[in-house]
Amino acid sequence: MPKPSPKRDGFHPAASWEVLRLRAKLLRRVRAFFDQRGFLEVETPLLSADTVVDRHLDPFCVELGAEASRSAAAGPQPRWLQTSPEFAMKRLLAAGGEAIYQITRAFRRGEIGPLHNPEFTIVEWYRVGDTMAAGIARLGELAVELLECPPPEVVTYRDVFLERISLDPLTAETAELEQAARQRLPAVPESFAPDDRDGWLDLLLSECIQPDLGRGRPVVVCDYPVSQAALAMVRPTDPPVAARFELFAQGLELANGYLELLDAAVLRDRMKSANAWRLRDGKSALPESNRLLAAMEAGLPRCVGVALGFDRVVMLRAGENDIRRVMAFPFHIA
Amino acid sequence: MATYNTSEFRKGLKVQIDGEPYLMIECNFVKPGKGQALYKCRLKNLVRNTVLDRTYKSGDSIEAADVEEIQTQFLYRQGDQFVFMDNNTYEQYELSKDQVDDAWKYLKEGMNCAMVLFNGRPISVTPPNHVVLRVEYCEPGARGNTATNVTKPCTVETGAEMSVPAFVEMGDLIKVDTRTGEYIERVKE
Numbered sequence: 001m002p003k004p005s006p007k008r009d010g011f012h013p014a015a016s017w018e019v020l021r022l023r024a025k026l027l028r029r030v031r032a033f034f035d036q037r038g039f040l041e042v043e044t045p046l047l048s049a050d051t052v053v054d055r056h057l058d059p060f061c062v063e064l065g066a067e068a069s070r071s072a073a074a075g076p077q078p079r080w081l082q083t084s085p086e087f088a089m090k091r092l093l094a095a096g097g098e099a100i101y102q103i104t105r106a107f108r109r110g111e112i113g114p115l116h117n118p119e120f121t122i123v124e125w126y127r128v129g130d131t132m133a134a135g136i137a138r139l140g141e142l143a144v145e146l147l148e149c150p151p152p153e154v155v156t157y158r159d160v161f162l163e164r165i166s167l168d169p170l171t172a173e174t175a176e177l178e179q180a181a182r183q184r185l186p187a188v189p190e191s192f193a194p195d196d197r198d199g200w201l202d203l204l205l206s207e208c209i210q211p212d213l214g215r216g217r218p219v220v221v222c223d224y225p226v227s228q229a230a231l232a233m234v235r236p237t238d239p240p241v242a243a244r245f246e247l248f249a250q251g252l253e254l255a256n257g258y259l260e261l262l263d264a265a266v267l268r269d270r271m272k273s274a275n276a277w278r279l280r281d282g283k284s285a286l287p288e289s290n291r292l293l294a295a296m297e298a299g300l301p302r303c304v305g306v307a308l309g310f311d312r313v314v315m316l317r318a319g320e321n322d323i324r325r326v327m328a329f330p331f332h333i334a
Numbered sequence: 335m336a337t338y339n340t341s342e343f344r345k346g347l348k349v350q351i352d353g354e355p356y357l358m359i360e361c362n363f364v365k366p367g368k369g370q371a372l373y374k375c376r377l378k379n380l381v382r383n384t385v386l387d388r389t390y391k392s393g394d395s396i397e398a399a400d401v402e403e404i405q406t407q408f409l410y411r412q413g414d415q416f417v418f419m420d421n422n423t424y425e426q427y428e429l430s431k432d433q434v435d436d437a438w439k440y441l442k443e444g445m446n447c448a449m450v451l452f453n454g455r456p457i458s459v460t461p462p463n464h465v466v467l468r469v470e471y472c473e474p475g476a477r478g479n480t481a482t483n484v485t486k487p488c489t490v491e492t493g494a495e496m497s498v499p500a501f502v503e504m505g506d507l508i509k510v511d512t513r514t515g516e517y518i519e520r521v522k523e
Contacts, residue, residue: 110371111363112363113363114362114363116363189390189391191391191393198370199370202369203370206369207372228368228369246367253366256367
């Protein structure tokens, strides 16, 4: 992969002006898309006392400094840079929001590579009353608008595994997943625990399946394993699945959506379980109290929410294979 | 023992796996939005030059390898032992023919060679890219044949055999590329 080489004077952007103009054009399209559909553009804090508790998402923790900590007005310590605007946007929904979107920055510690920049642009939207099918359809329309591609094909997580690696991800024993990964891949991490079912599923998906997903025509994968529900509702099918969906194009993961979890008690359980895994993985636990729980207890209306990685959309449109080339100042020169 | 955590992984890192030194020649970060972060690494064995693919999950670590390159002078050969001297410290290192590998073909006393040390012990030596060697023995060449595409075997002063154009004579000095083992040209004294 060619390494972006900022000119020797060290201040030049990593992206060309052509790509920066493309970014601006796509941002205008995003706004036009949601404005035309009656969505309200909102803004929520990047720095929050609350943070998403996910086994694999590491937020940056920000110290407020001595002055702020003496002032009661500063509120609780510490603050976190958001990994997505999810909690704040759901607070707006519980307080009467109906269809809202925002284009904002998200921050994820340790995520740096050709497809990751620790600071990146998220487009996130919610609509009250949507079914999962309606949410998938809207994501498809936005994909067509931004990527100028045919409408995405919709497949289940189960079928995508069955078709491509002849394995049922919902019913296979964890040992079978491990065996399949060892057969198909030149190397698997030695530190993977035999009982880390989601670890093996992630490995199979990202290494054996995803590279070919959405070639030619984008794909929405839906109905994830319950263990990967994150903040999605569980559908009581047999076996039950998470009402979660993801958009892939040209092998790139572009968006993640949920028929949103509404039950605060279930969220508490999931945060507890995520923290247990974090401790097992050698990470620190994240705070399990937050204002989203209060919003959910007051009544979060049934809704679908989706987050789209905007920089990767620009990558596809610009034909770039390195995220650093679609940002003016990516992390290494930020 | 020092270790590198996945967050420190990068191209050019020197690490130790199963007691052998490796150079990280590729490291790709892969992560589903809601899933396990993986580091897909390609590592080159610095002793055997073989390539190994390894995948690590975030939080894993690898032992660091103490690998350094020093400039040495080849002093002499004694049987199958090759003796070198560190140009800076004058410390001497003895390498077996196995450790010297193909380099033995080109080693002349006093020649400068790069040497790689792993945990203070030599693991490889690299002679200069071009060396001049005297032809000790070869069949007589066909007079007047200056074509370079007709070759014949010869034995050079180090005892190595190599292929040279038919016009090369016993006693000639030839320049050889040590990276490919190929004859480049005949040179004057």
